[in-house]
Amino acid sequence: MTAVPDAIDQALGIAPGSPLHALRALRPEFVSGAEACRAAVLDPEETLDLSPELRRAIARRVVAGAGHDRLTEGYPRPADPALAALADGEMPEDFALAALARHADLIAETPAKAGPEHLSALQEAGFSVPQIIALSELLAFACYQIRVVHGLGLLKETRA
Amino acid sequence: MTDTIPQVTLKPLTWTPHLPPVEIEDATPRQLEAMKVTPSAKKVSPYVRTLAHDPDSYVARTVLFNAIMYAEGGLNRADRELGALGASLINGCKYCANVHARQHARLTGTATTSALYAGRRDALNPRDAAIMDFAEALTATPPTAEQSHVEALRAQGMEDAEIQDLIHSIAIFGWANRLMHPLGHSD
Numbered sequence: 328m329t330a331v332p333d334a335i336d337q338a339l340g341i342a343p344g345s346p347l348h349a350l351r352a353l354r355p356e357f358v359s360g361a362e363a364c365r366a367a368v369l370d371p372e373e374t375l376d377l378s379p380e381l382r383r384a385i386a387r388r389v390v391a392g393a394g395h396d397r398l399t400e401g402y403p404r405p406a407d408p409a410l411a412a413l414a415d416g417e418m419p420e421d422f423a424l425a426a427l428a429r430h431a432d433l434i435a436e437t438p439a440k441a442g443p444e445h446l447s448a449l450q451e452a453g454f455s456v457p458q459i460i461a462l463s464e465l466l467a468f469a470c471y472q473i474r475v476v477h478g479l480g481l482l483k484e485t486r487a
Numbered sequence: 488m489t490d491t492i493p494q495v496t497l498k499p500l501t502w503t504p505h506l507p508p509v510e511i512e513d514a515t516p517r518q519l520e521a522m523k524v525t526p527s528a529k530k531v532s533p534y535v536r537t538l539a540h541d542p543d544s545y546v547a548r549t550v551l552f553n554a555i556m557y558a559e560g561g562l563n564r565a566d567r568e569l570g571a572l573g574a575s576l577i578n579g580c581k582y583c584a585n586v587h588a589r590q591h592a593r594l595t596g597t598a599t600t601s602a603l604y605a606g607r608r609d610a611l612n613p614r615d616a617a618i619m620d621f622a623e624a625l626t627a628t629p630p631t632a633e634q635s636h637v638e639a640l641r642a643q644g645m646e647d648a649e650i651q652d653l654i655h656s657i658a659i660f661g662w663a664n665r666l667m668h669p670l671g672h673s674d
Contacts, residue, residue, distance in 0.1 A: 350647055350648065350651055351651070353561075353648050353651070354554075354558065354561075354651065354652070354655070356551075356554040356558060357551070357554060357555060357558075357655055360547070360550055360551030360554050360555075361551060363547040363550065363551070364544070364547040364548055364551055366547070367543040367544045367546070367547035367548070368543075368544050368547075371541070371543035371544065372517075372543055373517065373541070373542065373543055375541065392628070392629055393628075393629040393630065394629055434665050434669060435628060436628045437628075438578045438579065438580075438664060438665045438668060438669060439577075439578055439579025439580075439668065440579075441668060441669035442669075443505040443672075445669065446505050446506060446669070446670070456506050456507060456540055457540035457541055459506065460506075460537065460538060460540040460541045460544075460670075461540070461541040461544060463665070463666055463669065463670060464538070464541060464544035464545075464548065464666070465544070466665065467661070467662040467663075467665035467666055468544075468548075468662060470628075470661045470662060470665055471658045471659060471661050471662040473629070473630065473661075474625050474626070474630055474654070474657060474658035474661045475654060475655065475658045477625065477629075477630040477632060478625050478630075478632060478650075478654030478657070478658065479651065479654060481632060481633065481634055481636070481637045482637065482647050482650060482651065482654075484634075
């Protein structure tokens, strides 16, 4: 376990000494694994021309819908107005960002309805295949975080 | 249950990507490393080759996935598979559901998966029913899981360390389903 609280600890508002923190410490590989994933989708070695700000804006859009405020705060609101619109759940005016916003909402809310036409829409908006893969992983990671935070939040009143 | 549910044996499905996967001969050194391609093992699945377009996330997610599904101790393997199956059914990932239903059946027999594929939730044993209820509620967007779901799991003898494992197996399929289903089709 690292001494610094990870993103999930921060989202849960827990610190060393709490029962839930001790529970998480039973699975250090889940903690470190999620942190490595967070780094890989937000600040990867190969950026694929997707900026850290864009990546955080998308993640913020996805997690904001789940109502876990501290999780949302983990993704700072971008200064750039177009990225802020994306992060805020609005429909950006920029064609590519609007396509990305629509895709993010589809994947987060109704993944069962996703089909090949939605990938074509991203390609028509100018995204490359590697970018679409990276964006897919990023969106799905945010959905993973939502469920870990929501589920572990139910174990705050933990029992031995 | 006294009535009998016909036992289902699921056949494996084949997954085909909508987007062109990385071809081994075109792969970068980092992509090859991510796919763990060795000269003696050049056959890599289309799924792995599709995701290898972004080697960073592929490697990190695979490490986390394996920890969640196969870590020693804690929740038994079958219950982790049932969590994965519950998420996959809600998220509409036919391929993932098929794989993890077959894993569950291999570990514990076909009673549970046959009931689920027959739409007979009423025929699940109480532990499996509590796991499925929780998996569905945690998979919903936004999640609707609440304290009563946790109490139901505890009432079936599940300890909090095991519930933590279950949460992660459901959550990691909230991730995997959102790759497998949107990025390809299965038949």
